[in-house]
Amino acid sequence: MVDALPPLPAPQVPAPSRRGGRRRAESGDARRSRRSASAVPRGGARRASGQxxxxxxxxTIGVTLLGALLPGSGLVWSGRRALGWLVLLPTVLGLAAxxxxxGRDLRAVLDFATSPTQLKIAAAVFVVGLVAWAGVVHLxxxxxxxxxxxxxHTAVGQGFVVVLCLLVGVPVxxxxxxxxxxxxxxxxxxEGNETATSPEDVTKANPWGDRERVNVLLLGGDGGVGRxxxxxxxxxxxxxxxRTGRTVMFSLPRNMMNAQFPEDSPLHDLYPDGYSGxxxxxxxMLNAIYGQIPERHPGVLGKSKNEGADAxxxxxxxxxxxxxxYYVLANLKGFKDVVDAMGGITVNVNKPVAINGNTDAGIPPTGYIExxxxxxxxxFHALWFARGRWGSDDYERMERQRCxxxxxxxxxxxxxxxxxxxxLAAAGKExxxxxxxxxxxxxxxxxxxxVKDANVRSVVFKRSDKFFSGDPDFAWMHETVTRAIKPRSATPTESPSESPSGSPSESPSGTPSGSPTATPSEEPGAAVDAxxxxxxEPVEGVEAAGE
Incomplete structure (x- = not known):
């Protein structure tokens, strides 16, 4: 008979550790910190892996800031060189390029900056770059x-990252x-501004068609209530x-009669003696041509998006x-929005300028610009400075518009x-x-x-013994234009050139010799510095409206 086996000894159960609860309560991040304590001393240092x-x-803040200013540099510093250089090298090369x-070609930059398609691509690149930049900062x-x-430490560090991402994100x-x-x-x-009167011999490579001057008509259109x-x-x-940007502005009164048309224009065939009836x-009047010609003679000048402007x-x-x-038409109804977008303009006011009011109807102004x-x-006030007529005339208004x-x-x-x-862009497109x-x-x-850095002069065709808007002396006006745009020193590069007969020249033929000898106030039609x-120069005897 086989003897019974002796009983197995009872398993030894280890006594519970006094720190077991705390060990279980420790966060995973803390355990990792303790395990790596031998490799990373308290406060941070280089690890055995080179990181x-x-x-x-x-x-922490300093290195993160460095990584924000030069993306990738913070990662290189931390020892993660492959990832860091993968970010840093394209950044440096991109900025250098x-x-x-x-610096190499301003025209190429302007080509890019005025191409709608390329601008949309650039906007998308900016957005992607912003996301990547913020990601690099956080990493x-x-x-x-x-x-x-x-x-x-964690709260302050994370808050700093958020602020830093906002700072780099706003400009982008x-x-x-x-x-x-x-x-x-x-x-x-x-885009899509078809016209019948713009030069045809110009290209992107030769935008001026070998001309020495470009002439742009600035129009202020008023389509207000009741009009x-x-x-x-x-x-x-x-x-x-x-070549130089030097500019001469010629201001014509809105009520000028009998406007002339070039001999090669279809409108000259309709009005050989000037616009009258x-x-x-x-x-x-001159300001009626914009609306009257398209209504009376639609399509007379050819296909155009704006027949009134061509006329x-x-x-x-x-x-x-x-x-x-070329022409640039600004609707005065939105003019105040453009000025507000610029933050306002600064002018000298020499006499009270009325706000609102109608002289013909006897309606007084509601206020004045002092x-x-x-x-x-x-x-609002810039608009009325440019257009107010109560107590003044068209010629004073023309002067203020020029200013x-x-x-x-x-x-x-x-x-x-x-x-x-x-x-400005939002206001301008409207x-x-x-x-x-x-x-x-x-x-x-x-x-x-x-033009911004060059001299700007102006000629105002106002009532004088040489000019009357009801019956203008166009020969004298031609001579005045010639005298104004003639270079002060007769250099071949800016001298007025002749054009084929039958069309207006860049400057009319028959240029008077010499320059005006009298002061602008004594010589009608003289070009004066804007x-x-x-x-x-306050007008004597005219007090502020409120006095």
Missing amino acids: RRAHGLPG AGWYV TYRKVRPLQRSRW AYAARSALATSDLVSSVF TGVRTDTVILASISV AEDDGFY IKQAVAGSLGIRVD PGPDQHLDG TIDAIIDAADPATLITRYTE VVSSDIPLDLVPAFVELALK RDSCGY
Whole structure:
């Protein structure tokens, strides 16, 4: 009989550890910190693998900031060289290439900056870049923060990352928004602007057709309440030297009668002796041509998106004896929005300028812009400074309009354009129309930069013993234009050139010799410096409206 096996000994159950509960309660992050304590001393240091972390909160913030300013550099510092250089190298090369591209060819940059398609692509790239940039900032922080840190350390560090992402994100988001705004503006104003009167011998490579000056008609249209259509009460021709940017502005009164048309224009066949007829004089003033010609003779000049603008271009060309290349029409109803978007303009007010009011109807103004030097006007007051007629005449208003343009040129400084660009673009697309072709926009932007730094002079055709708007002496007007655009020193590069017979020349033939000897106030039609003529010279005997 087999003896019974002895009983197995009872299993030894280890006594419960006093720290077991705390061990179970420890976070996974804390256990990892304790396991790596031998490799990473408290406060952070280089690990055996070659990776390292920052020392404390200041070090974490410093390295994260470095990684934000130069994406990838923080990762390289932390020892993650492959990933860091994968980010850092494209960033450095991209910035260097962009700087080289901008400094090498301004026209190429302007081509890019005025292409709706490329601007939309740029906006998308900005958005993708912003997401990637924010991701690199966050990753840099996670890779360099100490493994042992307090809750306060974590909270401050994460808050810093959020603020840093916002700081890098705002300018990038603004750039994307500006790119889309520019694309919208360029598409709205310069695409599909078919015209019958613009130069045909120009290309993107040769935007001026070998001409020495480009002549742009600036029109202020007022389609206000109670008016049918648009009346171009502001008519100013800007003749610009394409080499220097020097500009002469010719202001014509809205009530000028008997406007002439070039001999090769179909309108000259209809009105060989000037724009006149049996109806009321109001139908034949200069500001009526914009609306009357398309209504009476639709399609007479050929296919055009804006027949009225083409007609008044022809009228100004024939009346001044100078070629008119393009027009820019600003609807005065939206003019105040543009000025507000610029932050206002600064002008000298030499006498009270009425706000509202109707002289013919005997309706008094509701207020005045008071006289004073360097008056800063918002959009509403700038509009009335340019258009107010109560207590003055059309010629005074023409002078103020010219000063308004000069003030806008002054206000359009780089800082204003950068900080208020999206507002300007949004207002501009609702206000401005033009027949400048899209391909030529970069050349005009480059020319505008020259105009800002160049001398601007002006000629106002106002009542004198030489000029009467009811019966203008067009031969004298032609001579005045020639004298104004003739270079002060007779250099071949800017001397007026002849054009084929039957069409207005860049400057009329028969140039008078010499320059005006009298002061502008003594010589009708003299070209005066815009800044001098817009200075503060209060009218004696005229008190502020409130006094």
